[in-house]
Amino acid sequence: MTERTLTDGAGNTACLDGDGGLAGWRVNGVEWRPARPAPAWSVLFARDGEEVQAGPATRGQVVASGRDRVELLFEGLRCGEDLLPGRVTVTWQLREGLLQGRIGVAGLPQGVILHAAVLPDLLIPYADAPATSLVVPWDTGWVIEEAARALPEGDAKTPGLRFSHPPLQCQAWIEAGRGLYLDTRDTEGWMREWRFQEGGAGRVRIRCLHLAPRRLVPAGAFAPPYPVSLGGFHGGWYEVARLYRPWALQAPWARRGPAERRSSFVADIACWVWNRGRAADVAPPVKELARRLGAPVALDWYWWHKHGYDTEYPDYFPPREGEETFRAAVRDLQAHNVRVQVYTNGMCYDVDGKAWAPDGPECALMQEDGSWLAPAYNTFTQHHLAHTCGDSERWRAIVLGLVRQARALGLDGLYLDMIAAVGGRTPCFNPRHRHAPGGGCYSVQGFRETLRQARAQAPGFTLSSESTLEWYLDLFESHIICGISMERLKWQAEMYGGRGRVVPLFMAVYHGRTVCFGNYSFLDGIPPFDELWPAEYRTDPGKEKDWAALCPDQFALELARTVTFGCQPLVSNLRAGHFADPRLAGDLAFLIELSKVYHREREFLLWGEMLAPGDLECPPHETVFLQRFVFTAPGEETYLRREYPAVLHSAWRAPDGRMAVLLVNYTRGAVPVAYRPAEGLRVVPGGDRAGLPAGTVLEPEGGGVRGRLAPRCALMLPLTA
Structure with a gap:
């Protein structure tokens, strides 16, 4: 040629x-x-x-x-x-x-x-x-x-x-x-x-x-x-x-936008609480947070099931406290303006569990060498959880059974872990399945069919998952986003030689086409410990440090990042004692204030289209991060220091066409700031949507603003073309 x-x-x-x-x-x-x-x-x-x-x-x-x-x-x-x-x-x-x-x-x-x-x-x-x-x-x-x-x-x-x-x-x-x-x-x-x-x-x-x-x-x-x-x-x-x-917004999974999603309970949530364990520990702080917010709160309830976390899946029922006690706790939470969903895993089967045979081999994803893809996520129990193949009809029947049983408990929704993170991405070679071994789309299509049937059998019952694989956006109502706390998750922070930083790429494409919530934040830096795990891995409470003093800005930065990314706020392992602890008062006040801002401005921050962020000038701020999560063994905590801008920001267009920019100072000091919107936009002079926080001063400069933001504050400034 x-x-x-x-x-x-x-x-x-x-x-x-x-x-x-x-x-x-x-x-x-x-x-x-x-x-x-x-x-x-x-x-x-x-x-x-x-x-x-x-x-x-x-x-x-x-x-x-x-x-x-x-x-x-x-x-x-x-x-x-x-x-x-x-x-x-x-x-x-x-x-x-x-x-x-x-x-x-x-x-x-x-x-x-x-x-x-x-x-x-x-x-x-x-x-x-x-x-x-x-x-x-x-x-x-x-x-x-x-x-x-x-x-x-x-x-x-x-x-x-x-x-x-x-x-x-x-x-x-x-x-x-x-x-x-x-x-x-x-x-x-x-x-x-x-x-x-x-x-x-x-x-x-x-x-x-x-x-x-x-x-x-x-x-x-x-x-x-x-x-x-x-x-x-x-x-x-x-x-x-x-x-x-x-192209993405024309794809079949993007067909449900803000107008089609407002009927779900997640559409009105001001804050999520990711709590684990028995009702006496889980429920009181969530109700108190809802009372202080004066707005609906959602509870993502883990460790309610009869076995320890990451063991004996998919055997969850009955609840570890008994069905009647659990039902009563759910009804009480709902009466206090709290919506409740519980944890299950949407694609794991415990290879080391009592329930593995006979169904496990029928459901699991087999690798090319004939082994199961079965990581031991729980480093304490060392139970290996085999990933399941979406094409397995037996696994579909199990998941549909979980949905029926969870709905019967009076819950508002069910969390199906991992499907929207890794569901369908790995080739399966299990000869028991109908699909050809190796590559294909059979697993994604299989999980989609499972979710379609679940939604059909339980209309109005909300399904949620981890992360945001676009293939499933139309079938889940919400997605938890742990990676917003990537510095806390040590293995994420160290990837690529520590050169990675998290950005809201997904939100800039799909915001408003699903609801994202959360992070992996802890007010006091102490992760929970399941009472059914081996006791030798529990940290002696007397040896816990004042993590909030050692890492005083970590929680606030994670929360600010959550909201500026357009995700609903979340706090993990909230305990009743936190409300009376003076060491946590500042962070708790910031959680409540930022949740109120998010709820008030949800036409922008929940349903809006993410606009070009514009340019923001402010000093950098060094944050000390505690690297510790639920499977960090005692004494293995580490620290990370990183510099980020002291003020985070994002710009939004609401469905009715209004535009605004969100500015959040997560630090404990006032911060000088200058903001200039993207080309073609300008800040509306004197048009701050809810009044300037005390101690904040902003003056017009060109099409933007310049001034000083008060400590731990958030504000929305209207934009116009």
């Missing part, structure tokens, strides 16, 4: 060389060129548990073309020194302001096991490693700073910067504000993995592996039924979200 240039008539172009290699593209005024022209695809075979790569054996031949589109056929595959039969078809098209590609593999010989079709497979040069960053849709979204320096490092959980089936399908490689945008546009939930790896000096290798079913239909053929997108932009994480958002 000859060199070819595609154009869409809107200034976007793509160039292919005479071999069918992708030489570069220019989209949105930003040009990207691989280190050298290359086919931009490969295939991976599975051989003896290893990945074996193959590429084209011949030049690509044009089989169809137009002004903005070309379809190429590559005959034969080269795998090291071997030549294999097979055909690969690659299509490139300029569409919707992006360069979109599709790949299809056919004609593979018998005995060859296709692991993945890979598109794109690119070597992208960079000049300034410290200026590189990677925007990834992990949890709410992360930015990995100095990403080029993280490429050869990786970490134990994510070697080589790999991202399997993340909550969103968009990511970006950025150097000095110039961005390479990447996404897939899959509406069915196919399994895949993005890899960012060192590709030689000054180069990053970017690949997307589309995992193939091991039984190909037709034989020897696989074509992922969705495109991959390449683009360009100037900016950061927010611009990535805006490129993805138009």
